[in-house]
Amino acid sequence: MMKDSICNVLQGLKPSLLMVMVQIAFAGVNILYKLAVNDGMNLKIVVAYRFIFSTAFIAPLAFFIERKKRTKMTWKILFQSFLCGLFGGSLAQNFYLEALALTSPTFASAMANLIPAITFIMAVSFGMEKLNLRTKAGKAKIIGTMTGISGAMVLTFVKGIEINIGSFHLNLLHHQNGVVSAHSPQATISTRNTILGSLCALASSSSYALWLIIHAKMSEKYPTHYSSTALMSFWASLLSIVFALCFEREFSQWKLGWNIRLLTVAYAGIVVSGAMICVISWCVHMRGPLFASVFSPLMLVCVALASCTLLNEKLHLGSIIGAVLIVCGLYAVVWGKSKEMKKKNQLAPSQSTHEIDPVEIVVKPVVEDKSNHSNNNSHSSNLHVISDNEDEHVQNQAKEGV
Template identity: 40%
Template sequence: MGCCRSELLQRMKPYIAMIALQFGYSGMNVITKVSLSSGMSHYVLVVYRHAFATLSIAPFALFLEWKVRPKMTKWVFLQIFALGLLGPVIDQNFYYIGLKLTSPTFSCAMSNMLPAMTFVMAVLCRMEKVDLRKMIYQAKVVGTLVTVTGAMLMTLYKGPVLEMVWNKHSHSHSSAVAAEPTSKEWFLGSIFLMLATLAWASAVTLKQYSAQLSLTTWIYFVGTLQTIVMTFVMEHKPSVWTIGFDMNLLAAAYAGIITCSVAYYVQGLVIEKRGLVFASTFSPLMMIIVAIMSSFILDEKIYLGGVLGAILIVIGLYSVLWGKYRENKEKKGRESISLPLALKESEWCQVAKSSTTMKAEEETLEA
């Protein structure tokens, strides 16, 4: 009985970890929305977020990877500089602008476009070829189109407000809640969220830099410096840097330590054990959790257009992920077939080599 329970727990660990991560990400979105609505500059928030992330990851990278850390070259640093621009600078600032102009639930729904955006970027950069005769590519293309359709529906159509059961009779309004965004703000926020997702999809990891903790630390550190420069350019009041023991500090520390450091480590373990597709399938759960939390805490209104668009995005997401899963399975199948063939070839080489050696020895004896 104890053995069965232990085995069941081992099987459940990746599921428990990913569900816990979705709760962690959900809390970050809600807390960040409250901070931005209370007047926190998104430029400053990005600086503090990645400063906390750098300080929390750097010690582990320093002590755990000091033997395996590759040498820093000029070309690697330039790539890290570009990743810092795409990630901490462009992606995070655009995401926070979109979050401020729309809502946490809407922002989470838009972030589910990432696999489709990554597929589009891979095709445009000729990193992936599309053969529409195969079902896996048909699933990816159709999933991408459905995802984009869902995003457009959420952007252009709100529809009636849907009453949630738990806040149907609630008329309380927190002082931290921002005013209802206008149609113009909603549209601009949607554009910024799409650009943020596109920037994140363009951020390809460096395979030649094998020390992942050190690489992440470098990206966060360089990104922090870049966002400091950007903040000095965009914000001219020294008072924007002021931060106390309040919601602004909580938002920066929570995002930097929990969602950038702890979540990075946990998700890395899950991906290593179960694969990237498995980890990506849990992302729609965050949208549901955020919708419930936002309706409770922020009194967020849920619109019919948002629900319909989110459903389309999730359908498209799973279609793209299914295509990716089948593609990975086919690759593993080809590798498993090619490996025995390679072994057979090496065996034939050994036989040929041994026969040649024996023939040479016989000729020597005859001589």
């Protein structure tokens, strides 16, 4: 009994634990992005290679794992997968990295935390989420979303006193290779770049939120997560290659060696755009797009810790306060979603009773209990689902049986 209860608790926590793992993986790719940019790699080429590696990794898995249970492909599903590749793949990544280049990694990451708010607004607009302001679950979702976003903003923009938690005395960005760091005094951000970077970051967040909405619709008709991820990566790779070739045609920029460039695109493609997108697809199918998007601010916490320990960056009190607010906001949203899911599960048995054939409800008692034949008329009159002709036919059969 104790073992079963523990298994049930772990099963309920499974989507949350998986989304935490996703954000840790996303934080890792942001660190590698910094190293790739430091090495002089074109960011548009990074995106193109990312989805090429993702397609090469996930397509064989989708073919062998889901070959017997794959849903029949339709033009609607194919078009939805194209939109997923466009918004969730090519546009979201290219806009994000363009904002990263125009402003700074900190600014781009902060703007990315608008994803839960944008997703919540879109989900409510499309009728996929309900405000439910009169219920505790609805209030918890709204308060938790706003708390998480506020915590992300505090973590990014509020510094406070410096906190020394120790480091590995390792600075991976020590060698600059002639490239000016985004945090150096020479890398002054102009007002024009700030405005353009803000618009690119907002476009990236909106594209990602729109992908979550489209993918939630797509998963209803095509719930094969490996195949849907393979289709998305395929379209995203084609679009990203075309976009990158429009700006960079030198072969030297596309060449990969046994260096940080290969590690970055392989990790981003196989781990993040391959395995982690499958996990996000499953979580969106199970809990909805808002649940998946609300974990996005956790990436900033992971990046802050990784930067402090591996990149020799400073940790401040504002980062600690922001992290606490993010965790509290996530707990509130997860609690609200769990309450809604529990309510739906409680309503499911009562709804399933209406799916039973009403003729069987009437015929069974008539055949098994002849003594209650006189009450059959009053019993059948309470069943509004059966028409008058069917009611008379069942009663005639019962009389013949008597």
